[in-house]
Amino acid sequence: GDPAPGGPRVVLIGPMGVGKSTVGALLAERLGTGYRDTDADIVAAEGREISDIFVEDGEPRFRELERAAVRAAVAEHTGVLALGGGAILDRGTRELLSGLPVAYLSMDVEEAVRRVGLNTARPLLAVNPRRQWRELMDARRHLYTEAARVVVATDGRTPGEVAQAVLDAL
Numbered sequence: 001g002d003p004a005p006g007g008p009r010v011v012l013i014g015p016m017g018v019g020k021s022t023v024g025a026l027l028a029e030r031l032g033t034g035y036r037d038t039d040a041d042i043v044a045a046e047g048r049e050i051s052d053i054f055v056e057d058g059e060p061r062f063r064e065l066e067r068a069a070v071r072a073a074v075a076e077h078t079g080v081l082a083l084g085g086g087a088i089l090d091r092g093t094r095e096l097l098s099g100l101p102v103a104y105l106s107m108d109v110e111e112a113v114r115r116v117g118l119n120t121a122r123p124l125l126a127v128n129p130r131r132q133w134r135e136l137m138d139a140r141r142h143l144y145t146e147a148a149r150v151v152v153a154t155d156g157r158t159p160g161e162v163a164q165a166v167l168d169a170l
């Protein structure tokens with residue numbers, strides 16, 4: 001649907017560990033707006049951690065909660081909004097992003113292995129992080145790209161440089 005007038009100034013998407021919250025906080029500071037992230041909104045609304053929602057209710061239910069969180073945030077928030085790494089897997093969530101100033105923060109597989117590696121709650125990534133990252137990126141890359149107005153590569157860049165690149169690109 002059409003974005004609410006005065007909707008988010010910037011929406012950040014991209015894989016976990018790419019720096020959405022760090023860059024988002026910097027962007028909010030530079031734009032003089034608030035920062036909001038849907039993972040935190042879901043945890044607050046549910047009163048439990050995201051990993052518990054996955055285990056107790058399954059990923060499909062999490063994606064529904066996430067879609068509702070994105071819908072509310074897009075309607076209410078006029079600052080910088082960051083989404084969870086898998087939000088774009090849901091068609092309804094993708095539709096909510098249409099027309100918004102969405103920036104995809106990308107990183108290559110080697111950067112992902114370096115930055116996140118084993119340090120994740122996702123058990124699958126622990127088996128063979130490089131292979132799992134490659135599969136995750138192969139499955140999601142086109143969804144990120146299609147949902148985004150701009151793509152900003154983060155490889156070898158500091159969060160401050162990434163934030164500036166987002167501002168320049170949007």
Ligand code: S3P
Binds near residue numbers: 014
């Ligand atoms: C997920 C990424 C996480 C969180 C959930 C699922 C994913 O968000 O929403 O654990 O499917 O990639 P971050 O990208 O903020 O870590």
